[in-house]
Amino acid sequence: MAEQVIPTKKMPPGLQVENVDDRIMTLNVGPQHPGSGHMRIIVKIDGDYIVDADPDPGYVHRGEEKMAESRNYITNIPHLERPVIHDSCNILYPYVLGVEDLVGIEVPERAKYVRVIAAELNRCIYIQYWLAIYGIFLGHSTMFMWPAGDRELLIDLMEKITGARVTHAYFIPGGVRNDVPANFEDVCLRQVNYFEKRIKEYADIFYDNPILKARTEDTGVLSREDAIRLGTTGSVLRASGVDYDLRIKEPYDVYDELDVHTNVLKAGDSYARSKIPWLDMLESCNIIRQALEKMPKSGSIRTKLKPNPKGREDEVYRRVESGRGSAGCHIISRGKPEPYRLKLSVSSFRNLIALPYLLKGEKLGNMPAVYWSLNYWPVEADR
Amino acid sequence: MLKELVTPQNANVFVGKLGDILYKAVDQPLGMAINWGRMWSLWPVHIETACCSVEFGAASSPRYDVERFGIIEAFGSLRQCDLVVVQGTITRKMAPRLRLVYDQMPEPKYVIAMGACAITGGLYFDSYNVLPGIDGILPVDVYVPGCPPRPETLIQGCMLLQEKIKRMKAR
Numbered sequence: 001m002a003e004q005v006i007p008t009k010k011m012p013p014g015l016q017v018e019n020v021d022d023r024i025m026t027l028n029v030g031p032q033h034p035g036s037g038h039m040r041i042i043v044k045i046d047g048d049y050i051v052d053a054d055p056d057p058g059y060v061h062r063g064e065e066k067m068a069e070s071r072n073y074i075t076n077i078p079h080l081e082r083p084v085i086h087d088s089c090n091i092l093y094p095y096v097l098g099v100e101d102l103v104g105i106e107v108p109e110r111a112k113y114v115r116v117i118a119a120e121l122n123r124c125i126y127i128q129y130w131l132a133i134y135g136i137f138l139g140h141s142t143m144f145m146w147p148a149g150d151r152e153l154l155i156d157l158m159e160k161i162t163g164a165r166v167t168h169a170y171f172i173p174g175g176v177r178n179d180v181p182a183n184f185e186d187v188c189l190r191q192v193n194y195f196e197k198r199i200k201e202y203a204d205i206f207y208d209n210p211i212l213k214a215r216t217e218d219t220g221v222l223s224r225e226d227a228i229r230l231g232t233t234g235s236v237l238r239a240s241g242v243d244y245d246l247r248i249k250e251p252y253d254v255y256d257e258l259d260v261h262t263n264v265l266k267a268g269d270s271y272a273r274s275k276i277p278w279l280d281m282l283e284s285c286n287i288i289r290q291a292l293e294k295m296p297k298s299g300s301i302r303t304k305l306k307p308n309p310k311g312r313e314d315e316v317y318r319r320v321e322s323g324r325g326s327a328g329c330h331i332i333s334r335g336k337p338e339p340y341r342l343k344l345s346v347s348s349f350r351n352l353i354a355l356p357y358l359l360k361g362e363k364l365g366n367m368p369a370v371y372w373s374l375n376y377w378p379v380e381a382d383r
Numbered sequence: 384m385l386k387e388l389v390t391p392q393n394a395n396v397f398v399g400k401l402g403d404i405l406y407k408a409v410d411q412p413l414g415m416a417i418n419w420g421r422m423w424s425l426w427p428v429h430i431e432t433a434c435c436s437v438e439f440g441a442a443s444s445p446r447y448d449v450e451r452f453g454i455i456e457a458f459g460s461l462r463q464c465d466l467v468v469v470q471g472t473i474t475r476k477m478a479p480r481l482r483l484v485y486d487q488m489p490e491p492k493y494v495i496a497m498g499a500c501a502i503t504g505g506l507y508f509d510s511y512n513v514l515p516g517i518d519g520i521l522p523v524d525v526y527v528p529g530c531p532p533r534p535e536t537l538i539q540g541c542m543l544l545q546e547k548i549k550r551m552k553a554r
Contacts, residue, residue: 031430031477031480032428038432038477058476059432059476060432060433060434060472060474061474061476062433062510062512063507063510063513066511067507067509067510078506079506082506084434085434129440133440145445148440148444151444152446165438165533166531379434
């Protein structure tokens with residue numbers, strides 16, 4: 001057979017057409033695809049079955065870690081929350097905890113509770129967006145409209161507290177940026193109760209839907225051993241039957257004073273992975289209610305820092321449970337106002353590692369359901 | 384006589400001239416109608432380049448409902464689209480792909496630069512992997528500022544684009 005003719009026009013690197021086998025076809029999915037996210041998956045398919053999948057992240061690599069080295073500890077805050085703008089409190093949390101360790105300041109009790117409430121609200125906002133896109137991926141338009149609409153309730157609430165819709169930059173070393181509004185407790189309780197009532201209805205329209213079950217059950221099964229071996233975190237790990245939640249295992253701030261439960265499912269398929277975040281949201285509502293009850297009604301919300309605070313010569317690693325899994329931040333300080341090296345260890349990238357293993361042997365039509373069920377946000381993975 | 388003038392060699396020229404004459408005759412009266420059609424059915428490409436896509440998603444959510452302005456949330460092919468909303472940061476890896484997507488779209492096509500990153504590089508002005516604005520690779524029609532812009536701002540940007548299309552010469 002003659003050699004395969006490759007288009008002569010010079011294409012950008014990575015876009016060349018590969019030699020095609022008699023049986024195996026290479027298919028480029030993305031970076032422009034009708035789901036969400038600038039993500040390219042190079043899949044090799046045999047008929048309708050995926051033989052090999054190779055995710056190609058890095059389309060939004062913006063060099064956050066390098067940039068952090070030339071900015072001081074306070075001016076680092078706005079750009080470090082940009083990887084996950086709709087989960088900005090949780091992605092900032094490990095950085096703020098780390099800087100507090102380095103600079104050596106105590107956080108007021110009230111600020112700790114406000115942080116927990118803000119982080120849990122943000123987790124709900126994140127998961128609602130994730131769920132909306134999951135609906136899109138499965139062609140379930142109602143499941144885009146419902147979470148995207150209900151999400152606005154909590155965004156309103158966060159806007160009242162922080163002044164911004166999504167990029168809050170609310171957590172700063174030493175506490176939070178500004179105090180909550182006057183009647184915050186009542187408004188928050190009312191909103192959260194209504195929100196909980198709303199999300200319980202998702203079970204009827206989405207999770208008990210036989211079409212969804214048919215599409216997601218027994219697809220992309222990740223066994224308990226593989227989940228641990230591949231280093232997945234968060235909802236993916238818990239959907240495979242591993243009870244691991246940093247809010248319980250390594251409690252930070254006031255999580256040890258609150259009654260936190262984790263949700264664990266044993267199946268490890270796409271359905272379980274899509275259900276765990278929803279259960280997490282219900283749990284978040286419980287945590288917010290507890291925190292509102294226990295929160296000191298008055299007091300300081302921030303310990304004042306010196307301008308341009310210097311960290312001591314040390315290195316710290318702190319991690320928290322974000323909406324996607326454990327988000328960590330490793331800071332090396334050399335006694336300067338800027339970090340010497342900053343490393344974000346993000347859960348999206350760890351969960352992505354499992355994707356090639358999950359896709360092998362799946363049908364091509366199941367790829368979106370498996371891909372997005374990994375609780376993955378491309379911008380975070382690329383940093 | 385026509386048979387002598389039109390030879391197989393220059394047939395294309397005559398057809399082209401005829402087209403031009405027809406175009407001129409039709410353009411003036413129909414231009415407004417064509418523009419009216421274009422401005423109320425803008426199909427954006429579903430390309431999400433960075434985090435501004437969260438607010439783009441929110442703009443098509445029930446509260447903001449961008450569809451009432453004729454901006455349709457697209458799930459279709461590139462060949463049907465006529466609007467690129469560049470949602471945020473363009474990195475060196477993404478830039479050739481964005482241009483490729485733009486080149487594949489049929490004329491007429493419009494570009495909205497959404498967010499500070501797409502306009503000037505924004506927060507990442509000193510990053511080694513981020514383009515300082517997309518002007519270098521795409522002709523931008525409307526700039527929507529913000530980091531990220533609120534959905535209202537995006538909708539206002541779309542309305543500005545519609546205003547622009549309305550006053551454009553239909554080609």
